[in-house]
Amino acid sequence: MLAALAQVTLLCPTSPEWIRQALERFDEVLIDHAHCEKKAAAHALSMLAAFPDVPGLARAMARLAREEATHLTQVLAILEKRGLTLGRDRGDPYAQGLQAQVRQPQRERLLDRLLVSALIELRSEERLRLLSVNLPDPELRDFYARLADSEDGHGALFLRYARKYAPQEVDARLAMLARVEAGLIESLPIRAGIH
Template sequence: MTAYTDTATDASLPAELLDFLPCPTPNRWVEAAMKNPALLMIDHAQCEKKAASTAMSLMFRYVDRPELLNKMSQLAREELLHFEQVINLMEERGIDYSHLQASRYAEGLRQHVSKQEPQRLIDTLIVGAFIEARSCERFARLIPHLDETLAKFYRSLVRSEGRHFEDYLSLAERYADRDGVKARIAEFGEFERELIESDDATFRFHSGVPAES
């Protein structure tokens, strides 16, 4: 898997996170984001809510894993706080919160998760790490193009999403041998690269390259 390279964000993102991602967000996605600020914020709110739901789901499924319970409980609370912050910013900007069809991204990764334990848990944690890492990278890509209020908020999210990425990755490495985790990260990295770099008919926070109209 070829490491991420993008000098626009290298200075603001942890090296471990940059090494983890297989590719940078294409410039065409950033351009589309700037043309669809309301849509971006609505989907961002939904992503925060889904992230909290994912953490809660892991807590209910793996009740015998105290380290997981502790980290996912903290993560769920933080994601819900982010959700509240996004919808408050939306209200200030006159953006109505409404339901959007989810992007293909998360489901595109999860379809490769093993159905057998304990690999199912490891794969789910790796997918969580990719989602958090990509979120962190996209916030960093957007910051230079935003007004000061939103840029300040996104800078705070870069720090927190970076911690979430580390939490998911450290849990995966705790419950499986490092070489096995590394191999699965490489596999999921190729799936993630395809989702990020290929044409996507629907613009969302985690969508691929906007298809040419």
Template sequence: MDKSHSKMVEHSKIRWLINKTTEDWVNLAISNPIEILLDHAHCERKAAGVALQLMFRYVSEPGLSEVLSPLAREELEHFERVLAILNSRGKKLQKLASPPYGAILAKNICKEEPMRMLDSFLVAGLIEARSHERMKLLSIHSPDLELRNLYADLLKSEARHFGIYWKLADERFDRNILTSRLDALARVESDALVEMHQAPRMHS
């Protein structure tokens, strides 16, 4: 979206994020509730996969599995909850074309350790932070009471999740290095959304 041509939605700024979501995105999302639900289901599924992937990649890292295993389970519980709402409305999970958001962020993760670990935590946290921001907007602006309640419930977990990824990074890396990489990756995240195509997605 082009921020220069979009009125910014009034809401509190989420830590980590450089830019706020625009009113254009909110209007697009609430006009396409089923497509957003479908995409949200895929986002929850992918978030569980990210936590599991990190557990397997860093299997010997002390304290990591103990944190990421319950996080993955919670993401799958959210996936099942969204799926249940879709099913109650006569919809089944189906493939959707993914926006390039996640791929753009993944391409900017350092390839060499230990920076790969740091960047992986920060990218996962940025995605959770954006999800939290947008679920809050949907919990306020959606005309559908069931969906408002869904997003209001889930955004509490999203806030905790990006806090978990921050803590994992902060416990393992020098704060100056951490904040420098967060600043760089947050700019990538912001630029990715500015360049996004118009599509009703959680991260478009």
């Protein structure tokens, strides 16, 4: 059911060219992936800091930050095993493009941040799943399958809070942001990174 959620929400599938590049330049994808997990952990704590009054959100975000930090530790261990270092964050034009859609008034900001987070988690889930079925190494395939399940759960978590917080507005806003998300996926150059 959770996997179906991703298909419902994401309006365009990842191009086969992405997985081709990702397999060919997997070390770069791994480094980008570590940065994504780092940003996901920091983002969860920033949600907790920005919206401390939303019932239940602080604890959910604290748990999420811990889970994302665990993913980060695991990806860093794989980097080390391959003799790679984390290095500089190259940035993520996809996530930046979505974050630019967040409206500023407090009420709209919470809804938009929840929905943007949900979409990023769901796109990550789709791509980690592609890695889990296409990587040649069985250990890495299992690792990415576990992570994909986890990111799917995170997408569902953000959507749940968005629905609870703004039940009247959530569907229209999600539909609009999902169109922007698909537009970014289709227009940005494909690169050896998670997005």
